[in-house]
Amino acid sequence: xxxxxxxxxxxxxxxxxxxxxxxxxxxxxxxxxxxxxxxxxxxxxxxxxxxxxxxxxxxxxxxxxxxxxxxxxxxxxxxxxxxxxxxxxxxxxxxxxxxxxxxxxxxxxxxxxxxxxxxxxxxxxxxxxxxxxxxxxxxxxxxxxxxxxxxxxxxxxxxxxxxxxxxxxxxxxxxxxxxxxxxxxxxxxxxxx
Numbered sequence: 001x002x003x004x005x006x007x008x009x010x011x012x013x014x015x016x017x018x019x020x021x022x023x024x025x026x027x028x029x030x031x032x033x034x035x036x037x038x039x040x041x042x043x044x045x046x047x048x049x050x051x052x053x054x055x056x057x058x059x060x061x062x063x064x065x066x067x068x069x070x071x072x073x074x075x076x077x078x079x080x081x082x083x084x085x086x087x088x089x090x091x092x093x094x095x096x097x098x099x100x101x102x103x104x105x106x107x108x109x110x111x112x113x114x115x116x117x118x119x120x121x122x123x124x125x126x127x128x129x130x131x132x133x134x135x136x137x138x139x140x141x142x143x144x145x146x147x148x149x150x151x152x153x154x155x156x157x158x159x160x161x162x163x164x165x166x167x168x169x170x171x172x173x174x175x176x177x178x179x180x181x182x183x184x185x186x187x188x189x190x191x192x193x
Contacts, residue, residue: 001146001183002041006033009059009185012148013041014140017122019049022072023140023148024185025063028091028098034063049121050075050107054150054185055137058087065099074106075117079129081108083136111138128173132166139170145180154187 004011007026011034014021020043026034038044045067052075053061068074076084084103091098109117114127125142133151140148152174153167161167174182175192182190 001142002043003183003189004034004037004041004043006030006037007059010183011037012183013038013043013048014123014142015047016049016118019121020047021075021118021121021123021140022048022051022067024054024060024150025051025067027059028062028096031063031066045070045072048072052076052127052138052140053080054139054148055134056080056083056086057134057151058090060150060185061087061101062098065101068102068105069099074101074103076103076106076108077114077127077129077138078108078110079131080136080138083134086136130170130174132164132170139174141174141177141179145178146183147174147177147179147181148183149174150185152184154184155182155190155192 002013007030009024009026011025012023050073051064051067064074084101088100111127111129118125127138127140130137130139130152137150155171179192182192
C-alpha cells in the first residue's frame with residue numbers, strides 16, 4: 001500500500017497481484033500534483049486498474065472522470081450508485097471546469113460480492129458499507145489488517161459520540177475484522193491494536 005498525498009485528501013494505492021486499486025482521489029484541478037505524486041512513487045496511470053471512492057463528496061472523487069479518460073476503470077458499490085453525481089452541482093456552482101463521471105462505464109458490485117471481485121485483481125479483503133458519515137460511504141478492509149475509512153469519524157473520538165448509534169455501529173463492524181492500521185482521508189493513520 002502506498003499513501004499518495006498531493007492535496008487535502010489522502011489517496012491510497014493498493015497493488016494487487018493482477019492490478020492496482022486507487023482508493024479516493026482529491027479535488028478537481030489536482031491532476032498535475034497527482035501525476036507528480038505517482039511518479040515519485042514509481043506508479044504509472046496504467047498501473048491503476050480501478051479507482052474506488054469512499055464516497056462522492058468533491059474532495060474524494062474530483063479526479064475520477066479524468067482517470068477514466070486514461071483507461072482507469074471505476075469501481076462503484078451498489079449503495080453509491082445514486083450518489084455518483086452528488087458533486088456535479090457543487091462544481092457547477094463554483095464554476096469549476098469538470099467533466100461528469102460516465103457511470104454507464106462503471107463496474108458495480110455489492111459489498112457482499114466485493115471479496116470475490118477484489119480477489120480477481122489479487123487483493124485480499126472486502127468493502128463494507130459504513131454510512132455514518134454519509135449514505136454512500138464505504139470502507140475497504142484488507143486481510144493484512146489495513147483499513148481505509150475515508151471521512152469516518154476517528155476511532156479515538158468515539159467517547160464523544162456515544163449517542164451516535166450509526167457511528168458506533170460502523171466502528172463495531174470495522175472492528176469485527178480486527179484491523180491493525182486505520183487510514184483516514186484527512187488525518188494521519190492510526191494503529192488500533
